Amino acid sequence: MDSVYQHVLAWRQALEEAGISLSVWRIHRRVGMSGGLFLNALLRETRNRVDPGEALRLQHLHEEAYARLAGQVRPLPGARELLAHLSGAGVPWAIATSGRLASAAPTLEALGVGPKTPVVTRDQVRHAKPDPDLFLAAAGRLGVPIDEAIVVGDSVWDLLAARRARALGVGLLSGGYGQDELERAGAYRVYEDPADLLRHLDEVGVRIADPKRVGRERRRARSGRRAEDAGAAPPK
Amino acid sequence: MDSVYQHVLAWRQALEEAGISLSVWRIHRRVGMSGGLFLNALLRETRNRVDPGEALRLQHLHEEAYARLAGQVRPLPGARELLAHLSGAGVPWAIATSGRLASAAPTLEALGVGPKTPVVTRDQVRHAKPDPDLFLAAAGRLGVPIDEAIVVGDSVWDLLAARRARALGVGLLSGGYGQDELERAGAYRVYEDPADLLRHLDEVGVRIADPKRVGRERRRARSGRRAEDAGAAPPK
Known part of the structure; x- marks a missing residue:
């Protein structure tokens, strides 16, 4: 599916809602990892720390933001x-x-x-x-x-x-x-x-x-x- | 500015509104070119043809879609x-x-x-x-x-x-x-x-x-x- 960029912007929105500012390309380079590793890696790079409860909330925020963009997602050609x-x-x-x-x-x-x-x-x-x-x-x-x-x-x-x-x-x-x-x-x-x-x-x-x-x-x-x-x- | 990904999805939305389906990564790889070359290149690759009037309309649709996303755009760190x-x-x-x-x-x-x-x-x-x-x-x-x-x-x-x-x-x-x-x-x-x-x-x-x-x-x-x-x- 052609969904990477929608996932990128959904993560960006989730992080912004939690007050965490991250460059979009850094998020892009992590998409496709497990959600847990993804957050750990991104937050360590930016020296943010989130506890497990906050990490779970971020994953829910991402799911909500992605659901709003999912209508744009198409199968890849072929x-x-x-x-x-x-x-x-x-x-x-x-x-x-x-x-x-x-x-x-x-x-x-x-x-x-x-x-x-x-x-x-x-x-x-x-x-x-x-x-x-x-x-x-x-x-x-x-x-x-x-x-x-x-x-x-x-x-x-x-x-x-x-x-x-x-x-x-x-x-x-x-x-x-x-x-x-x-x-x-x-x-x-x-x-x-x-x-x-x-x-x-x-x-x-x-x-x-x-x-x-x-x-x-x-x-x-x-x-x-x-x-x-x-x-x-x-x-x- | 950290605006590339918002431009990518804005172009994607503009093209979809015009009934043109393109993979998002292809759009990403063209952002930063002049708008005219950008459309020419993308549409040639996908064997779509647009006349100059349609190209202008696509540029306007992109501007509108980008305006909706511009609130998310931040300066890059540093x-x-x-x-x-x-x-x-x-x-x-x-x-x-x-x-x-x-x-x-x-x-x-x-x-x-x-x-x-x-x-x-x-x-x-x-x-x-x-x-x-x-x-x-x-x-x-x-x-x-x-x-x-x-x-x-x-x-x-x-x-x-x-x-x-x-x-x-x-x-x-x-x-x-x-x-x-x-x-x-x-x-x-x-x-x-x-x-x-x-x-x-x-x-x-x-x-x-x-x-x-x-x-x-x-x-x-x-x-x-x-x-x-x-x-x-x-x-x-």
Whole structure:
């Protein structure tokens, strides 16, 4: 989703309401971290101190401010098409977000993500990004070894978490980071947005399985025989 | 001023109102260009075409949307202090902005810029950034050779315009670009914000003149004798 800048200004509004003045670019550079780490990092940098109660209040203020801006948020170009293409080709995929399930629901609907898709949210893991928990949990839900999985993200925190998880990280410019920042954080390749990634899927090692073969294997699996790992996309 | 992100979302709102859907990061990467070039570039990238009347309407929609967000805009940390320090030390400086004079007025007041400061706005030059006109005009107003001047900016367009003008460009991270992007556009050094630049003025070759000597020379200049070029800061 194209939601980074709305999150940035929502955090800015929340901090202002609490009397904390922070440059907007500093907030931008932290979005995508877990909310707790985010506040700790920002406030330490600016030598503000907040107690846990105040931190919770800031997170609520952010949620309220974001809800006011959420009507502006759109899927990124190619996001729905990329997911539909992977599904059609038998490549298993999941959604992993540092947001809470409640705030993720409208996003999932906008992306055309159905109820069968594994979705891992902040509620289900101990630590959010840049810890690897979200991506490890997502690979677990897919039944795919994490070191054969690809993590697509548009913040340096996504890519750092992907490295800690031992997955292959692929960066998108849609988060407003430069290509170099994403590469230094570990991106194997950087694309503009999901549409650009879809045009270059072969570069990241996504081997599109023969859809007929995938169908046969799925039927075989359902009928009790063991399916081959048809959809996993080992980056070789 | 810490206004980049508000400009980004204001452009986003203007484009949406005109039925044009663009990813926010693409808008971010164009802010600071002249409004005309900005629209041309964005719309060409997305294969939208607008006629001059529509372009003008988009600029008005942006102005209205920005006016609604302008209350959130603050000076960057250290901005007032940096300007006051330069003034106190006898280093001549000017403000050059791709905005119009009308929209620049609240900014100048917030920065404590008095009526004696040379201010060059979009109205006064033929082409805005990344053309060099704004910076050439500012150096002209200061009576300083452009190749002895330093241009401080926080977008790649500032730094490209500085190079075309043959000035020394210094980048700030406050525009939300990464250090590498600013350096590749020609930044000699990159600092976080004006406060960070103020702490490192010596690195960019600002030789702080002896304030007493500056005062003597100013008095001498006023009394008709020719002052030495006391405040210019040639980066040697």
